[in-house]
Amino acid sequence: MKDHEKYLHRCLELAALGIGFVSPNPMVGAVIVHQNKIIGEGYHQKYGQPHAEVNAVNSVFLRQLNAEELLKEATIYVSLEPCAHFGKTPPCSDLIIRHQIPKVVVGCRDPFVQVDGKGIEKLKSAGIEVIESVLEAECLELNKRFFTRIQKQRPYVILKWAQTQDMFFAPENGSKQWISDAISKKLVHHWRSEEDAILVGKNTAAADNPQLNNRYQPEAKQPKRIVLDRRLELSHQLHLFDQSVETLVFNEVKTALEGKIKCISLEDFDLFLPQYVLFQLYLQDIQSVIIEGGAKTLKLFIEAGLWDEARIFTSKARWGKGIKSPEITGELKSSITVGEDELVVISNKKS
Numbered sequence: 001m002k003d004h005e006k007y008l009h010r011c012l013e014l015a016a017l018g019i020g021f022v023s024p025n026p027m028v029g030a031v032i033v034h035q036n037k038i039i040g041e042g043y044h045q046k047y048g049q050p051h052a053e054v055n056a057v058n059s060v061f062l063r064q065l066n067a068e069e070l071l072k073e074a075t076i077y078v079s080l081e082p083c084a085h086f087g088k089t090p091p092c093s094d095l096i097i098r099h100q101i102p103k104v105v106v107g108c109r110d111p112f113v114q115v116d117g118k119g120i121e122k123l124k125s126a127g128i129e130v131i132e133s134v135l136e137a138e139c140l141e142l143n144k145r146f147f148t149r150i151q152k153q154r155p156y157v158i159l160k161w162a163q164t165q166d167m168f169f170a171p172e173n174g175s176k177q178w179i180s181d182a183i184s185k186k187l188v189h190h191w192r193s194e195e196d197a198i199l200v201g202k203n204t205a206a207a208d209n210p211q212l213n214n215r216y217q218p219e220a221k222q223p224k225r226i227v228l229d230r231r232l233e234l235s236h237q238l239h240l241f242d243q244s245v246e247t248l249v250f251n252e253v254k255t256a257l258e259g260k261i262k263c264i265s266l267e268d269f270d271l272f273l274p275q276y277v278l279f280q281l282y283l284q285d286i287q288s289v290i291i292e293g294g295a296k297t298l299k300l301f302i303e304a305g306l307w308d309e310a311r312i313f314t315s316k317a318r319w320g321k322g323i324k325s326p327e328i329t330g331e332l333k334s335s336i337t338v339g340e341d342e343l344v345v346i347s348n349k350k351s
């Protein structure tokens, strides 16, 4: 069992390299082992491109002269159930069967309707030994965005904000004032490349004129921008509308917008129902979203219980006045020091 866990850990490490590039697919890693030695490995690198198992099998052929023979005595470890369907690529379960790999160790099942146990069934029907649920909790955690999208028909929602020691979020006069440490800022930018989209409300867009990109790693994947602007009152001179990435504007006006700026209509009765907004993002294949403010927008999602994770930076500053930061309760996931700040991550077990 210990060996199974060791190789599955490697699968998880490999899988995680796909973060930001494979959405709305899951991150998947695969390792092929022959007589206790890794003879091949691979991961799903980019949406639409080969799956982890394909890359792992190909790597055996690149590294080993007698690949075909070795595979017949090998075990393939995969962090997610091998697929059973013809999607953008042929089924991975067929690939395993074709190469007569006799044993498959799987981290967790794939809930995608076209797979959902069918990959494992296919393997077993071909006489292949399948061991399931090794490091299952870790595999589920790795693909929390993918599972949320499939099981809840909405993106994984991450709330993010910074607050002062005395729980203030922004100055009362609506001006922009940086709260968190410079290192926290770099971390936030890094997070932006890990998720599909960043959402802000109208007031934050107008007051802060945010770029919502990862400026520290310009070569990294940049997230889509989402803004809630019911009456389309925001100036198009704002950074948000610079056409550098796809930008979705939720509004009631229903005018056609240009280029990469897209309009998503709200009916009067919809207001900014968080459910509606998230379902529209789901329809756009957005698998995860960071909600970066302001207080009103964050509260909307908190009150609806529609969030999965909150990442809150608390600085050492005390303001004594200002706009109060949102109140939130959930399960403490972690608490670390980032520069001068305290970063607390809370997860919502009830969402």
Ligand code: AOF
Pocket: 024, 025, 026, 027, 028, 029, 043, 044, 048, 049, 050, 051, 052, 053, 080, 081, 082, 083, 086, 087, 088, 089, 090, 092, 110, 112, 115
């Ligand atoms: C695997 N291994 O590495 C991944 C899997 O459109 P396609 O062909 O890329 O298929 C996408 C679906 O395949 C995706 O929704 C998920 O169910 C599964 N992803 N499966 O065997 C992999 N990335």
Ligand code: ZN
Pocket: 051, 052, 053, 082, 083, 084, 090, 091, 092, 093
């Ligand atoms: Zn596959």
